[in-house]
Amino acid sequence: MIIHVFLLPALSAVLYWISSQAFSFPLAVWGCLVPLGIALFRTSPAKGFAAGWVYGFGFWLAAVWWIRIPLSTMVGLSAWTAWGWTLVFCALSALPYAVFGFLAGKFRLFERQAGVWFAAAALAVLRTWTPQVFPGSEAHNLYGWPVLLQALDLGGAPLLLFLVYLVNFQIVRALTARGSSGSPWPALAMIGLVFVLLTSYGTWRLESMDRERQAAGPKRRITVIAVQPNVPVSVTDPAVLPEDRTNDVRTALAMTREAFRRFPHADLAVWPEIPLLYSCGGEAARDLPPLAREAGRPLLVPCASPAGDAGRSYYNSVILIDPDGRAQEEYRKLLLVPFGEYLPLERELPFLRKFFPGVMPFVPGDRGVVTYAAGSAARLIPSLCYEAVFSDHTRRFVRQGGNVLVNMADDAWFGKSPASVIHLSLALFRSVEYRIPLVRVANSGVSVFVEPTGEILPGSPTPLFQKAVSAHTLYIPRKRSPYAVWGDAFLYGLTLLSVAGLAWLCLGRGFRQERRKNSCAGPAGGDR
Structure with a gap:
């Protein structure tokens, strides 16, 4: 239990930290959520909630630990009080990840390809719509890679964040597909397609802008x-x-x-x-x-x-x-x-x-x-x-x-x-x-x-x-x-698809439970 609830999510937080400005290995962001995804594979809703929260807390602590400095120098709090409020902020900000972990456990999202897409969309929607004091995300660590950023002019930060999550979760799918139904190849193909599209569009936009600049x-x-x-x-x-x-x-x-x-x-x-x-x-x-x-x-x-x-x-x-x-x-x-x-x-x-x-x-x-x-x-x-x-x-x-x-x-x-x-x-x-x-x-x-x-x-x-x-x-x-x-048209569309996907998962789960209940009752129901 400790491996899936704490160690793997904590490893994801460490990988995020390595990808951040503190260590400057930004490409690690494309794999930082893989340990968390493995922890959420075939887990229970409660354990998923806990694992998501552990990662979220570690993510925010690595991202904004320094807010304790102005809480002391600007606001006038003592060092210990400033650290306390910083930890409270991280704990509350981790809740969207906890909700995501709950959904991943309840609906077994990492056991099929469609679930992986829903997982990426749901987490991007949760992270974007949750009221935030500081709207940073994993995607911002890519700021030094312009070729990967050009898609921002189509869908803004939510689009890039969705793609970061999608690649991470497709890696999880590729690693776990052998032990469940399915093959890893569709996931690997999707990862390749994301990078081909991102870099192709990015290269084209950079070259186009360079020509405009020179002219x-x-x-x-x-x-x-x-x-x-x-x-x-x-x-x-x-x-x-x-x-x-x-x-x-x-x-x-x-x-x-x-x-x-x-x-x-x-x-x-x-x-x-x-x-x-x-x-x-x-x-x-x-x-x-x-x-x-x-x-x-x-x-x-x-x-x-x-x-x-x-x-x-x-x-x-x-x-x-x-x-x-x-x-x-x-x-x-x-x-x-x-x-x-x-x-x-x-x-x-x-x-x-x-x-x-x-x-x-x-x-x-x-x-x-x-x-x-x-x-x-x-x-x-x-x-x-x-x-x-x-x-x-x-x-x-x-x-x-x-x-x-x-x-x-x-x-x-x-x-x-x-x-x-x-x-x-x-x-x-x-x-x-x-x-x-x-x-x-x-x-x-x-x-x-x-x-x-x-x-x-x-x-x-x-x-x-x-x-x-x-x-x-x-x-x-x-x-x-x-x-x-267009504004946030991509985000609105992703939100609608996420809501529709959640409704489908809930209705499908209820239908399957009702069918199992009826099949178990079987002829006995007629005898009564």
Whole structure:
């Protein structure tokens, strides 16, 4: 029992960890769920639930263990309390995997080919539709393999996640088919077909985009300066170099002024979020217009503005200062980080503030979608930190004409951990999904420039916890992707098929049980 309920699911979690940014063996994701699938083969519903939960807990612990760092540095919890809440988060987030394990055990999904397809669809649907604070998945570990990512422009992250699960479960089917009815060859053929389709489509899309890029004129390009001032969260943070412990807004201003001189042909400069309350109507209105007029180029800068309740709460905002020094419409962040930028249910349960004293007093924006004109053809999509990981949020801006995603983040709160690269991997999917370039500007790194194909520009990633300035040119395609038009049509279709499949399994099971009951009663029923 311990092998199937604990050891095999734990091995799957370890394989996921190996595929993650911590070890950088991403192709292991195509087999990380195989031990879990073997554990679920011919298991009971209860054991399946337990095995699924063990894997889910291990998956989330490997993926987001670092959230305990901001729970201490930002929220103000003790180290042990921060670890406790991290484990609670992992335990709750594991429930979709537990439900999947229950279904796999109840309906014996891995004993036939149709069940394998249903298993992949059901798990993708469960993972995608379950409300999530952090929408990461196994598929995001493939962010460094552009040829495998191009299918995102058809069905988004749910399509790639479904294919990852399908390959894993087909491997399980191939390994177990000899001991049950059937042959391993259909499963092996399906695995080969998935990779042929993925790589063929990916190669075609990459080559097509490269031809478009080479044929495009200068009006379809934008050159952006990314300013990484490395403003410390705490002057005692050991991750920060001694010479950077006094960095502040003046550091960013000086770096920007020098960058405009170094890169005279850049179209604009972008700042990241910084761990200081930089007022839109105060310091920003004082500091930025003279700099923009001096350079003759715009600045895109995060700032904070009061929410109109006597200074008790703020909007986390972005403003564009044009070359004439005029501030354009303020974008106010729509998606806030729970337990970081706001405290859920604080109005209903004000005592929660005693348990989470350092949660910031931000409120969601009230101005909706805002995009900014820049360069010849660019419409900038302002994206503050967390917002870039949600595809449906980005789609709203794309449908309003946005074609360059600018993600401004401050990952210094996470210390020296894989968090910044994980954050990047989630945001990078938006580039491929919508065929738009991504400029990611982070206070302490990793800042990076990403092509519409999801390819990271060579030389653009910056080091962690160092000051850096970089400028790169990105291509802006004229047309958006099918996914930008269709939205989550694939996910809706997969959901309908999963619901229909579950209904068929339930009805078929009930019919078989009723038939067995009638056959057992047989003639005896007539004698009575």
